[in-house]
Amino acid sequence: MIYSLKDVTKKYQSRNGPVRALDGLTFDVRRFETVALLGPSGSGKTTLFRLLNATLRPTSGKLSFDQRDVSAMSSRELRQMRKRIGTIYQQHQLVPSLSAFENTLCGSLGSWSLLETLRNAARPAKRDTDKAMAALEAVGLADKRHARADELSGGQQQRLTIARVLMQDPDVILADEPFASLDPALAESIASLLLGLVQNGKRTLVATMHDVELALRYFPRVVALRYARIVFDRAPSDVSREELSALYGDVSKPNVDLPLEQDIQEPPGEYSYKQHRAR
Numbered sequence: 181m182i183y184s185l186k187d188v189t190k191k192y193q194s195r196n197g198p199v200r201a202l203d204g205l206t207f208d209v210r211r212f213e214t215v216a217l218l219g220p221s222g223s224g225k226t227t228l229f230r231l232l233n234a235t236l237r238p239t240s241g242k243l244s245f246d247q248r249d250v251s252a253m254s255s256r257e258l259r260q261m262r263k264r265i266g267t268i269y270q271q272h273q274l275v276p277s278l279s280a281f282e283n284t285l286c287g288s289l290g291s292w293s294l295l296e297t298l299r300n301a302a303r304p305a306k307r308d309t310d311k312a313m314a315a316l317e318a319v320g321l322a323d324k325r326h327a328r329a330d331e332l333s334g335g336q337q338q339r340l341t342i343a344r345v346l347m348q349d350p351d352v353i354l355a356d357e358p359f360a361s362l363d364p365a366l367a368e369s370i371a372s373l374l375l376g377l378v379q380n381g382k383r384t385l386v387a388t389m390h391d392v393e394l395a396l397r398y399f400p401r402v403v404a405l406r407y408a409r410i411v412f413d414r415a416p417s418d419v420s421r422e423e424l425s426a427l428y429g430d431v432s433k434p435n436v437d438l439p440l441e442q443d444i445q446e447p448p449g450e451y452s453y454k455q456h457r458a459r
């Protein structure tokens with residue numbers, strides 16, 4: 181089991197009062213599983229994502245990564261955990277003026293010491309340049325290695341973010357809307373590329389998605405959130421059309437209100453709401 185969540189709740193203190201962004205989630209993710217996370221806006225997907233990459237802590241309940249309770253980890257253990265997780269964000273976070281090759285090389289930054297970073301900035305080690313080339317080849321961008329990131333098309337940029345995450349060689353890839361902003365044919369080809377790389381590379385993938393059809397077609401397991409809770413967690417063949425329309429049906433009801441409590445302050449070091457929204 182790579183992730184295990186037991187009754188995980190996350191509460192935020194917002195300007196309008198307390199918000200329960202996740203409410204008693206219990207589920208596991210097995211090693212090498214590929215999971216699509218669905219749900220309307222505000223259902224808690226981003227919050228769950230940030231618990232999974234350990235940039236947020238649960239308010240209550242237990243989240244384990246590789247059998248270790250995340251809340252009990254030292255900062256060193258947390259750093260090690262984060263190195264094993266590669267995150268693909270919606271905004272590509274590529275450096276526009278750097279080449280595809282240099283952007284890929286940047287995927288290793290998190291695992292380099294300061295000395296290695298300085299040394300590699302001047303002259304990257306052969307081991308790393310070989311790895312970057314292999315990653316670019318894996319995503320079909322070897323011939324574009326000298327092109328600046330901002331000269332690449334949307335689909336190529338998305339491939340480049342995948343190359344960069346492969347460079348990190350993570351056990352787990354968390355992808356936030358990896359196929360959004362691509363036309364349907366491109367989304368399909370990137371989905372098949374990512375799923376193939378994850379399965380061949382023996383990695384685990386959790387991806388938030390808004391394209392339900394794509395999720396049902398490519399992912400063997402679909403977890404759906406609504407109002408901070410899991411409404412279903414099953415194979416696509418067992419998900420009915422009624423469940424899907426209920427999932428995205430009227431979400432105008434205000435989020436779960438809670439009595440004001442003392443325990444909902446975010447621990448120091450977590451992003452503030454403003455920073456989160458500005459991302």
Ligand code: ADP
Pocket residue numbers: 192193194199200201219220221222223224225226227228435452453454456
């Ligand atoms: P999604 O990614 O599905 O849109 P989020 O996890 O971003 O959902 O948000 C779930 C709920 O928590 C929403 O009601 C949102 O407004 C609220 N929320 C998210 N982050 C914060 C925060 N840092 N402070 C206060 N409320 C938050």
